Amino acid sequence: MDITKLxxxxxxxxxxxxxxxxxxxxxxxxxxxxxxxxxxxxNGEPMIVRSVRTFQSCDAVSEIVIVTREDLIRPIxxxxxxxxxxxxxxxxxxxxxxxxxxxxxxxxGDVKLAAVHDGARPLxxxxxxxxxxxxxxxxxxxxxxxxxxxxxxxxxxxxxxSTPDRSTLQAVQTPQVFETCSGVPxxxxxxxxxxxLTTVPRWNGWECRLRLWMExxxx
Numbered sequence: 001m002d003i004t005k006l007x008x009x010x011x012x013x014x015x016x017x018x019x020x021x022x023x024x025x026x027x028x029x030x031x032x033x034x035x036x037x038x039x040x041x042x043n044g045e046p047m048i049v050r051s052v053r054t055f056q057s058c059d060a061v062s063e064i065v066i067v068t069r070e071d072l073i074r075p076i077x078x079x080x081x082x083x084x085x086x087x088x089x090x091x092x093x094x095x096x097x098x099x100x101x102x103x104x105x106x107x108x109g110d111v112k113l114a115a116v117h118d119g120a121r122p123l124x125x126x127x128x129x130x131x132x133x134x135x136x137x138x139x140x141x142x143x144x145x146x147x148x149x150x151x152x153x154x155x156x157x158x159x160x161x162s163t164p165d166r167s168t169l170q171a172v173q174t175p176q177v178f179e180t181c182s183g184v185p186x187x188x189x190x191x192x193x194x195x196x197l198t199t200v201p202r203w204n205g206w207e208c209r210l211r212l213w214m215e216x217x218x219x
Contacts, residue, residue, distance in 0.1 A: 017112035018062045019133050021055045021085075021175065022103035023048070025068045025076065025119030026092025037120040038068070039075070049079050050122035056083045058126040060133040061115065063087040067103040068119075113137065117175040129175060136177035143177065145170035 025038040025048050038048040048066070055061050066089045068076050077089045088106045092099030100116055107114065113136055117124065128144055135142035148169040153160040 016060055016134070017137055017179070018108075018110055019060055019113035019115055019177070020087070020107035020111035021061050021064045021115045021117060022100060022107065023051055023055065023064060023066045023117050023119045024092070024096065024099050024103060025051075025066060025072070026096070026099040027069075027120070036072075039072070042122055046079060047122040048076060048119050051117065051119050051124065052080045052083055052086065054122075054124055054126050055115075055117070055129060056085050058129045058133075060130045061085060063108060063111070065090060065103045065106040066119070067092045067099045067106075111180060113177055113179055115175040115177040121174055124175070132175060132177050136179060141176075141178040143175070144173040146173065147171075 027037065038051075039046045041047075042050060048068075052064060052066065055064050062085065064083065064085045065087055066076055066080060068089060068091070070091045073089055073091060080086050080089065087108065090102055090106045093102055103116070104114055113133060115129070115133060115136075132142045132144050148166050148171050150166075152164050152166070152169060154162040154164065
């Protein structure tokens with residue numbers, strides 16, 4: 001039996017800052033040849049529904065904002081409107097970074113932790129979400145990660161120049177959680193431009209703590 005299921009009631013009593021989740025599902029589906037991953041069926045239901053349901057079931061999450069394309073606003077609203085924690089379904093931007101920024105702006109003003117998740121990663125568990133949020137509560141920022149198994153090369157002008165030690169490398173997954181600037185509304189905080197949100201906490205002077213799991217945590 002999963003020990004986290006036994007301890008879930010007690011975890012509600014642990015101190016926690018209000019956390020809002022931003023689930024990003026605004027991709028153009030170009031890499032899948034026009035197949036929209038978030039709407040693709042998985043075990044009989046769209047992937048986005050599985051992702052949202054998992055965040056709904058995590059007690060550490062207070063509210064959810066879904067970011068998607070304009071043509072998916074109505075379908076996703078119909079699919080996910082039944083989840084009590086869904087605060088809004090909003091239109092994304094031209095880039096992933098802009099979509100994340102728009103999602104953050106749609107969170108409540110009193111949110112202290114923001115958890116950003118890729119909506120096309122439907123196998124995330126509430127246990128992983130809970131642990132990462134609690135790590136961010138303690139350290140300012142956190143993300144799940146898995147060890148890198150492939151051989152990685154550093155390449156300059158098409159020439160492999162070095163091979164990093166795999167024991168020092170981790171592949172960052174989602175949700176990526178960080179503390180918002182205290183007393184500053186999200187819409188007035190710095191626009192998210194880096195490709196990875198694990199760089200965002202550095203703006204506020206934090207290091208991002210990686211929670212390492214040996215199994216794939218969010219694919």
